[in-house]
Each structure stands twice: as structure tokens, then as C-alpha cells.
Amino acid sequence: MRATSISxxxxxxxxxxxxxxxxxxxxxxxxxxxxREVVQxxxxxxxxxxxxxxxxxxxxxxxxxxxxxxxSFEQTEGDFAEFSGAxxxxxxxxxxxxDFEVSWxxxxxxxxxxxxxxxxxxxxxxxxxxxxxLFGETTVLAGGEALTDLGRAA
Numbered sequence: 001m002r003a004t005s006i007s008x009x010x011x012x013x014x015x016x017x018x019x020x021x022x023x024x025x026x027x028x029x030x031x032x033x034x035x036r037e038v039v040q041x042x043x044x045x046x047x048x049x050x051x052x053x054x055x056x057x058x059x060x061x062x063x064x065x066x067x068x069x070x071x072s073f074e075q076t077e078g079d080f081a082e083f084s085g086a087x088x089x090x091x092x093x094x095x096x097x098x099d100f101e102v103s104w105x106x107x108x109x110x111x112x113x114x115x116x117x118x119x120x121x122x123x124x125x126x127x128x129x130x131x132x133x134l135f136g137e138t139t140v141l142a143g144g145e146a147l148t149d150l151g152r153a154a
Contacts, residue, residue: 001082002116003103006124006143010135011095016066018096019089021134023064023071031133032126044076049126052118058083081107097141100127 012018021027025045028035036048036055043063049056058078064071069090075083085102102123106115124143131138 001103001105002120003101004120004123004143005099005101006127007141008098008100008128008131009092009095009139009141010098010131011137012135015069015089015091015096018098018135019064019066019069019071019087022087022089022098022130023062025062027134028126028130032129034122034126034129045073047078049122051122052115056080079106081105095135098131 010018024040025038025047026040028038034050036050037046038048039046044059044061046059047057056079058075058080060073060075060078060083062071062073069088071087073085082103082105084104085100088099088101090097090099104116104119106119108115128138128140128144
């Protein structure tokens with residue numbers, strides 16, 4: 001199983017409002033080119049994301065804890081063998097620190113060396129695009145190494 005994380009500082013005066021904005025996954029296709037479609041329901045969402053020369057699709061359960069400043073998710077069906085993670089916000093002076101962590105397994109061990117780095121780039125690219133689209137200027141605090149070659153097609 002592969003895992004990765006990224007921490008980004010956003011500007012906001014309302015950290016709970018920022019969490020609610022992030023939890024509005026239906027807005028992601030307008031904010032991140034890699035996200036084709038998100039259909040959001042009460043406690044779950046259906047995703048279609050560009051991946052390599054095709055699409056990845058999955059359904060996930062989403063638990064939004066506004067008071068705890070956390071969103072957790074776990075795939076219930078889809079193209080991954082396993083996929084889960086969380087968004088966590090921590091108030092800081094002038095904004096919030098957003099910690100995004102995710103783990104996944106494609107279920108194809110022989111392809112992990114090729115597919116895992118691509119998935120990591122796509123995931124981090126989406127997180128950065130969404131947060132920039134929602135909050136304007138952002139600062140990557142940790143975990144941005146996979147973003148250094150964004151020019152490569154994923």
C-alpha cells in the first residue's frame with residue numbers, strides 16, 4: 001500500500017468555513033483540471049479523475065466533522081483495491097494549515113512502480129489546485145516534492 005501527504009497553508013479568517021468549502025467536492029471539477037466529475041450525495045461521493053491516458057472512478061464514504069476540522073474518506077467501490085484518507089485543518093495566524101493524507105493500493109503489485117508515482121503527482125496536483133482555487137495564494141509547507149515535475153503528463 002502506498003501513502004503520501006501534503007501540508008499547505010491557506011489564508012482564511014473562518015477555518016470551519018474553509019473546511020465546509022473543501023467538503024464541497026462537487027466544485028472540484030471547476031478547480032482542478034484532473035477532476036472530471038464528482039457527484040456528491042449526503043455522506044458519499046462518486047469520482048471520475050484523469051489518470052494516465054484514461055480515467056479512474058470510485059465511490060467513497062465521506063465523514064465531515066466541522067467541529068473537529070476533519071474530513072475523512074474511504075472508497076466503497078471502484079478502480080482502487082483500497083483508497084482512504086483525510087483532510088485536517090489546524091488554525092494558524094492568518095489562516096489554516098491543511099494536512100491532506102491518503103493511502104491507496106491499485107491491487108496490481110507488478111505495476112506499482114509505474115502507477116504509484118503518477119497517482120501521487122495527480123493527487124497532490126488536485127489538492128494544490130483545489131486549495132488555490134478556493135483560497136487564492138497558498139504555500140506548500142511539506143510534501144510538495146512530487147510536484148516538481150508538473151510538466152510531465154500523468
